[in-house]
Amino acid sequence: MALNPSRSAFASTCTGLRRCSAPAHSVAHCRQLSSSAARNNDPFSVLTETVERQPQPVKRQPQPVERQAEFQQHERPRWSYTPERMKGPGFSLNIVKDPRRTIWRNNDDPAKVDAMYNRLLGTNGEKMLPDEIKWLAITHKSFDQGRRGFNTRLAYFGFGRLIVSLEATRNIMVMPALGAQDSPIQDPFNREPFQHPALANADKLSSRQPQDMVQKDKMAKLAIDVGLAEVIRWKPRMPENLDQSGITVVLNTAVFAIIGAISLQHGAETAHRVVRERILRRVGA
Structure with missing residues (x-):
């Protein structure tokens, strides 16, 4: 009984030598069996084979009708449509108290926009800005839920408001001071105040401020005169009362955005x- 393990080992060795001395196709079969057995024992190889054997998803090619729709959409200017991926489910969760307030029509005629820029900026004023920027500057964030862009960043981060304020300040500084023709007050101790050209305009801003020159009402009136109120794109909260809807602020923001x-x-x-x-x-x- 003690010699049985040795005999079995000797028999296994002989069997292996017999297989290795077989023809080439038998050797290939042995290698295939050995490699498959090794892979089956390796959990990582089994996982790799499983992943490789999974069918890859086939990418659906767009139909000719879809290609034509995409081509037409790319051909349209960006300001004239809402991107498809930014559209909602087709309904609104807001409960409208008065359905009549949801009806409001904005201008979509480029000729009116160019005429407004010519009246505001002078001859060939419509050529000072690209088409997309011209429409962006007159678009309020209430229009189309802001999905086509709006002019807030142009008005504030584009320094339009600061440029108007700076020019108003310069205008005050170069104008003659109010009451400069009046005789100076006589000092009881016969002292003479210090005079210097650099200090001649120091007190002008105490009598007049830049916001007095470019008031909201004045800027809104200018915008109405040039026709900005007819082409600006926005959605008033109360179409029956534009003043309470904030048209003055909307027109001021549009002018600052253009600058x-x-x-x-x-x-x-x-x-x-x-x-x-x-x-x-x-x-x-």
Whole structure:
């Protein structure tokens, strides 16, 4: 009984030598069996084979009708449509108290927009900005839920508001001081105040502020005169009462956005010149 393990080991060795001395196809069969057995014992190899054997998803090619729709959408200007991926489920969760307030029509005629820019900026004013920027500058965030872009960043981060305020301040500084023709007050101790050219304009801002020159009402009136109220894109909260809906603030933001867009497109010098010649002179500065 003690020699049985040795005999079995010897028999296994002989069987292996017999298989290895077989023809080439038998050797290949042995290698295939050994490799498959090794892979079956390795859990990582089994996982790899399972992943490789899984069918890959077939990418669906768009139909000719879908390709034509995508091509037409890319051909349209960005300001004229809402991107498909930004559209909602087709219904609104807001409960409208008065359905009549949901009806409001905005301008979509580029000729009216170009005419407004010509009245505001002068001859060839519509050529100062690209088409997309022209429409973006007159688009309020209430229009189409802001999905087509809006002009808030042009008005504030584009320095349109700051440029108008700076030019109003400069205008105050170069104007003669109020009451400069009056005789100075006689000092009881016969003292003479210190005079210097650099201090001649120091007290002008105490009698007049930049916001007095470019008030919201004045800027809104200028916007209405050039036709900005007819082409601006927004959705008033109460279409029957535009004043309470905030049209004054909306028009001011649009004017600041136009100045900010000109500053980013042509530089600060051009924007300052436009403010001096086309805005401050019209508001009575």
